Amino acid sequence: MKIRPIISYAVATYVFVLPSFLVNFLGLSPLQSFLIISIPYGGRLVGSILFARFGHTLSLTEFYKLMLGASASLSLLSALLISFPAEITIRLIVGVVFGLMSSMAMYEAMEINDRKVIGGTLGGWAIGWTLAGITSMILKSWTLAISTGALSILLLPLISRGDMKIRKTKAGIPSPLGVLTYLLSFVPAFSLSLAPYFLEINGYSWDIVLISYVMAIPMYFVLPALSRKINPGVLTVIVAGIASISGVLFFDGYIYFLLPFTMAGLGLNSITPVIARRYGINSTNSGIAINSAALGGVVYPVIPSMMDYSDFSIIVGASTFAISSLVVDTKKKATQVTS
Structure with missing residues (x-):
């Protein structure tokens, strides 16, 4: 079902x-x-x-x-x-x-x-x-x-x-690059855990976070459908680019860029499995890969306590776009999902 x-x-x-x-x-x-x-x-x-x-x-x-x-x-x-x-x-x-x-x-x-x-x-x-x-x-x-x-x-x-x-089956340990693929795709989600506090200190209600999450839900279905028409690697670069730029602008204080950041950033997760297959992630070991990568969610939100949010925005942008480095030759190696 x-x-x-x-x-x-x-x-x-x-x-x-x-x-x-x-x-x-x-x-x-x-x-x-x-x-x-x-x-x-x-x-x-x-x-x-x-x-x-x-x-x-x-x-x-x-x-x-x-x-x-x-x-x-x-x-x-x-x-x-x-x-x-x-x-x-x-x-x-x-x-x-x-x-x-x-x-x-x-x-x-x-x-x-x-x-x-x-x-x-x-x-x-x-x-x-x-x-x-x-x-x-x-x-x-x-x-x-x-x-x-x-x-x-x-x-x-x-x-x-x-x-x-x-x-x-013998699940095996997921490859480091497979885990890294999920880790980089989760960067926007890690960053969004800081959004309610960031909005509060800038005088905004965090209700906008809920709105942005609601708007992001369709992206989990739209982007996989697009990946049948567009090379998944190219699509990943485009979506990561949008998430990267809007993430930088949001944490620089341009609050309403939260909407494209959330939509593109969370939507990025939906096409990650196609990329991760290139690095040996399959139905048996995908759970280990995803939950290993999710450990970054404990560490990542602590980073802003060590610097200004303007500096943190650069880290968000760079680490979000970094997934683009993992999509070379995706057309040949990562299109094993059919419909």
């Missing part, structure tokens, strides 16, 4: 990112808040490794049911057991569940072998993030908002339609 990996990635993202919008309600120290937000990233990598090692032991439907149940249970526990030791433990497990669910979703999407499904699956991040932001704005309470993650259990009938046996 083509929509299932998209739903799975969106649900995993929703449960994963929602606490980052609400952590201030817990009254924790800055260090404790940072740990609540960052510790799940380590769990993501663990989960993706577990999927690569043991994923074949269950069918996809069985795995989805198990992970949806885990997400719902962890959301309820997090909403009720409000203490730092409990939350840090739950958040680590949430990261593991995200690693499993995202790996499952990418496995199914890449086995379906449809660029729009693969791009849309990665678009689950933008969908989940947007829904989490809206929830936090409406339910200004840790307990109420976090408990909404338990509603994911209602998706069981939809997730259970159709099935796919997970092949037992």
Whole structure:
């Protein structure tokens, strides 16, 4: 079922990112808040490794049911057991569940072998993030908002339609260039985690971030469709160029360039799998590659504390456009996805 990996990635993202919008309600120290937000990233990598090692032991439907149940249970526990030791433990497990669910979703999407499904699956991040932001704005309470993650259990009938046996293969360690491809494509997403604070200190509401995420969602489907008409390497260079220039301008204070930065920057993720295939990334090891690259999300947002945002904007622009260096000969080597 083509929509299932998209739903799975969106649900995993929703449960994963929602606490980052609400952590201030817990009254924790800055260090404790940072740990609540960052510790799940380590769990993501663990989960993706577990999927690569043991994923074949269950069918996809069985795995989805198990992970949806885990997400719902962890959301309820997090909403009720409000203490730092409990939350840090739950958040680590949430990261593991995200690693499993995202790996499952990418496995199914890449086995379906449809660029729009693969791009849309990665678009689950933008969908989940947007829904989490809206929830936090409406339910200004840790307990109420976090408990909404338990509603994911209602998706069981939809997730259970159709099935796919997970092949037992030796996943292997993703190539460094494969991981780097995803890492560079995630730079805009890493940078956007700073956008709410940057807007606030410049006197703007962070609502514009939500609007830009909503506008970015269609790009996860439009760009993969375009990659059938335009060489994926050329398309990557164009999209990375737009994201790079608009990212520099946004962090230089031209606020409304946030919209093209978000649309092009997040949309870049949707064509990355086509490029990553050139470096040996496949359905089995894509989860490890993605969640290894995502560790940059812990480090990257710390950079502005060491410099002015005007200097940071140059780093954003340069590192976003750097993915262009990985697309040489893509036409010959990275077009194994069919439709």
